[in-house]
Amino acid sequence: MTTTTAASADSGERTVRKDSPGAARGPRRAGRIRRIGLPYLLLLPALLLELLVHLVPMVIGIVMSFKELTQFYIRDWGTAPWSGFDNYKISVDFSAPVGEALLHSFLVTVGFTLLSVGLCWLIGTAAAIYMQDTFRGRGLLRALFLVPYALPVYAAVITWVFMFQHDNGLVNHVLHDQLHLTDKPSFWLIGDNSFYALLVVSVWKGWPFAFLIIMAGLQNIPGELYEAAALDGAGLWQQLRRITLPSLRAVNQVLILVLFLWTFNDFNTPFVLFGRTAPESADLISVHIYQASFVTWNFGTGSAMSVLLLLFLLVVTGAYLLLTSRGRKTADV
Amino acid sequence: MAPPNSFLWSRRIFLTLLTGFVLVPVYVMVSSSLKPLADVSGKFRWIPSGLTIRPYIDIWSTVPLARYFVNSLIVAGAATVCSVVIAVFAAYAVSRYEFRGKRTFTVTVLSTQMFPGILFLLPLFLIYVNIGNATGIALFGSRGGLILTYLTFSLPFSIWMLIGYFDSVPRDLDEAALVDGCGPLGALFRVVVPAAIPGIVAVAVYAFMTAWGEVLFASVMTNDTTRTLAVGLQGYSTLNNVYWNQIMAASLVVSVPVVAGFLLLQRYLVAGLTAGAVK
Numbered sequence: 001m002t003t004t005t006a007a008s009a010d011s012g013e014r015t016v017r018k019d020s021p022g023a024a025r026g027p028r029r030a031g032r033i034r035r036i037g038l039p040y041l042l043l044l045p046a047l048l049l050e051l052l053v054h055l056v057p058m059v060i061g062i063v064m065s066f067k068e069l070t071q072f073y074i075r076d077w078g079t080a081p082w083s084g085f086d087n088y089k090i091s092v093d094f095s096a097p098v099g100e101a102l103l104h105s106f107l108v109t110v111g112f113t114l115l116s117v118g119l120c121w122l123i124g125t126a127a128a129i130y131m132q133d134t135f136r137g138r139g140l141l142r143a144l145f146l147v148p149y150a151l152p153v154y155a156a157v158i159t160w161v162f163m164f165q166h167d168n169g170l171v172n173h174v175l176h177d178q179l180h181l182t183d184k185p186s187f188w189l190i191g192d193n194s195f196y197a198l199l200v201v202s203v204w205k206g207w208p209f210a211f212l213i214i215m216a217g218l219q220n221i222p223g224e225l226y227e228a229a230a231l232d233g234a235g236l237w238q239q240l241r242r243i244t245l246p247s248l249r250a251v252n253q254v255l256i257l258v259l260f261l262w263t264f265n266d267f268n269t270p271f272v273l274f275g276r277t278a279p280e281s282a283d284l285i286s287v288h289i290y291q292a293s294f295v296t297w298n299f300g301t302g303s304a305m306s307v308l309l310l311l312f313l314l315v316v317t318g319a320y321l322l323l324t325s326r327g328r329k330t331a332d333v
Numbered sequence: 334m335a336p337p338n339s340f341l342w343s344r345r346i347f348l349t350l351l352t353g354f355v356l357v358p359v360y361v362m363v364s365s366s367l368k369p370l371a372d373v374s375g376k377f378r379w380i381p382s383g384l385t386i387r388p389y390i391d392i393w394s395t396v397p398l399a400r401y402f403v404n405s406l407i408v409a410g411a412a413t414v415c416s417v418v419i420a421v422f423a424a425y426a427v428s429r430y431e432f433r434g435k436r437t438f439t440v441t442v443l444s445t446q447m448f449p450g451i452l453f454l455l456p457l458f459l460i461y462v463n464i465g466n467a468t469g470i471a472l473f474g475s476r477g478g479l480i481l482t483y484l485t486f487s488l489p490f491s492i493w494m495l496i497g498y499f500d501s502v503p504r505d506l507d508e509a510a511l512v513d514g515c516g517p518l519g520a521l522f523r524v525v526v527p528a529a530i531p532g533i534v535a536v537a538v539y540a541f542m543t544a545w546g547e548v549l550f551a552s553v554m555t556n557d558t559t560r561t562l563a564v565g566l567q568g569y570s571t572l573n574n575v576y577w578n579q580i581m582a583a584s585l586v587v588s589v590p591v592v593a594g595f596l597l598l599q600r601y602l603v604a605g606l607t608a609g610a611v612k
Contacts, residue, residue: 038517042426043438045419046488053485054445057453057460064456077459127351130344133336141348143596148355150595152546154563155584159358162365162373162577170361173377204354216603236340258446265449268548289451290549299455306452313447 058310065303080300087304098292102305104280105288109264112195112284116202117259121252123203124210129244132218142215149208157272160201164188189274194282202269206262210255217251218244253324257317264313285309366582373577388582392569395579400558401565402587408476408561409544412483416491416540417533419484424495425521429507439496442489450486450549457482458553474556482550487540494539494605498532499525535605538598545591562587 064077065087073080093099127145131138148156163170172185188197225243234242267286270278276295278287289309293302365373366388368381392398426432427439461472472478506528507520515523526533551563566587569580595602 039426039430039432039435042422046423046442046492047438049419049481049485049488050442050445052460053457053482054448054453055441057456058448060456060459061452123351126347130347141352143599144352145355146595146599147359147592150542150592151588152542152563152591154546154548154566155362155588156358158566158580158584159362162581163358163361168373168375168377168577170357170377177376204358212603236336261447265447265451267450268546271548271552286449286451289449290454293451293455294553302451303455306449309449310447310452313449314444317444317447 061303062307064300065307067300069298069300069303071297071299077299083300087300088308090301091304091308098301101283102288102292105283105285108195108281108283109285112199112202112282113260113263115199116206116263117256119199119203120206120210120259120263121256123207124212125214125248127207127211128214128218129240131215145211146208148205149212151205153205153268154272156205157201157269160197160204161189161273164197190279192281194274194279198270198273198282198284201273202263202266205269206259210259213251213255214248217248221247257320260320261313261317362581362585362588365578366585368578370574370576370578373581374574388576388578389586391576392579392583392586395576396565396568396583398562398565398583398586401560401562404476404555404559405545405561405563405587408479408483409541411476411480412487412544413537413540415480416484416487417537420488420491420495420536421521421526421533423492424499425525427492427496428499429504429517429525439493442492445485446489454549454553457550461554473554474559476559479550479554479559479561482554483544483547484540486547487536487543491536491540494536495529495532498529498605502528531601531604534598534601538595538602542591542595 066082066084067073067077067080068083068086069077069080090096090098091102094103131142162168166172166185166187169188171188172182175181176185186193188194221243225247226239229239229243265286266284267290270282270284270287271290274282274287276287277291278284285305289302289305292305293299364379364381367384367386369383369385369387372378372382423442427435458473461478465471465473470477472481502525507524510520510524511517546563548563551561555561555564566580566583569576569583
């Protein structure tokens with residue numbers, strides 16, 4: 001989650017600098033070769049693993065998306081017949097059931113992600129800013145706030161499943177029995193309500209990460225800025241708008257991108273909350289593709305959907321990085 | 334200068350509400366884990382009708398929780414150690430050397446973070462099965478396969494974060510070590526690594542949590558003997574009954590090691606994030 005921007009800025013800075021370890025030693029030939037080879041040697045384990053577990057599977061996934069890959073071919077998937085762009089056509093034919101369901105799931109995921117990321121950011125920012133000054137119990141509160149982030153996903157989400165139970169859950173007990181807000185106990189894990197159930201769980205689990213990052217960002221703002229602003233008569237609100245938020249710009253750009261990618265790709269939360277088949281209103285794309293691949297046994301179509309998803313994420317991320325880096329350049333001038 | 338009263342009041346209200354939101358599920362987990370089965374099967378009660386530690390005894394026999402626990406420990410522990418070591422080497426190379434392909438490497442590592450896990454679930458499954466058929470190395474269904482998968486999940490994050498952290502260690506320090514006759518690896522382990530301990534701890538915590546909490550690959554790539562906690566916890570729901578008190582007790586037992594470790598080490602995590610992510 002460290003930043004693209006930080007990484008690229010650094011490498012740019014370093015190209016100007018002379019490679020000092022090399023310069024410090026003499027130009028002996030054997031030593032030089034070793035030193036040129038050394039970075040690659042150091043990278044080798046990481047490279048091999050990235051290749052084996054990320055890049056090769058991705059290539060295979062792309063190949064699979066052009067094949068008619070059903071359960072009959074799974075033992076020996078190389079022999080599955082080619083189907084050209086059929087899997088893609090099925091996936092994006094929005095008038096037919098498969099494409100329509102995919103489009104629906106995509107739109108649900110976009111809406112869900114925007115809401116969840118927005119709320120996580122808002123709560124995280126508010127909490128971090130409120131806790132910027134020291135007060136009694138601040139350390140304890142900070143530790144408490146990190147608990148949802150630290151809990152293993154399945155343990156945390158399964159607790160929410162229990163709370164959302166129709167007959168013996170806390171949510172219905174509070175809303176219906178205690179506050180009388182609903183006529184009868186609602187269903188939270190099926191039907192339209194499940195979107196909100198998923199959102200609540202996602203925000204509960206996700207906001208502490210925003211809190212953590214923004215707290216770290218706040219530590220880097222020099223206190224003199226606030227003192228000077230206070231002397232000039234700026235109120236808290238103005239300090240927030242003129243100092244805090246602009247100083248957090250770079251941090252926020254990275255944070256929001258990371259939250260977006262994590263939320264958009266999240267599989268664990270909906271899977272533990274709903275199981276292999278999510279309700280229509282909360283049918284996030286990861287679970288949808290899982291369902292298309294492993295429940296209906298159509299791996300070719302599932303792969304095509306995955307590739308489309310990846311293309312979408314690439315485009316969005318590229319556009320986001322382009323926009324934010326341009327914004328930063330003009331802001332610097 | 335003391336903040337105005339309106340600020341103090343809005344802070345009190347906001348933080349109280351937020352604490353409630355955060356703590357209610359934790360309270361439910363703890364209180365339900367101490368309730369008799371009849372109590373968790375009926376209407377929810379804030380105050381338990383009777384307290385019992387029975388669920389904490391029964392969780393070990395209803396499902397082989399101890400075995401799942403050991404599996405999770407081995408898988409998450411091994412994935413953490415390997416991923417940290419590999420990330421330290423890679424980040425050192427990127428932070429201290431100029432070489433061809435450096436930018437490609439960082440961009441590639443960076444972009445793997447955006448791949449949805451579902452994209453390589455099936456291909457990886459096929460690769461592991463094929464490697465197994467060709468070489469006899471059982472990756473599919475084994476702990477080894479899961480370790481291999483998990484360590485790459487935390488690797489991109491760990492590498493970026495450590496690059497940032499190593500960059501913040503003054504170059505003069507390891508250059509001095511090189512001048513004093515240390516090899517590059519000597520400089521790494523004697524100077525850079527000790528100076529970057531907070532970052533390394535942060536990365537280790539993150540790697541462990543990622544592996545400990547992963548569900549998707551654990552549910553597809555394990556069998557009865559290698560099952561991890563992520564999948565094992567489903568065993569408390571049977572056709573006849575859902576043992577909610579045991580589920581909550583088991584969830585708590587599963588969570589205590591990671592939450593305790595996280596809270597103990599969180600100051601390092603914040604320090605690591607400050608140096609790595611926030612510049």
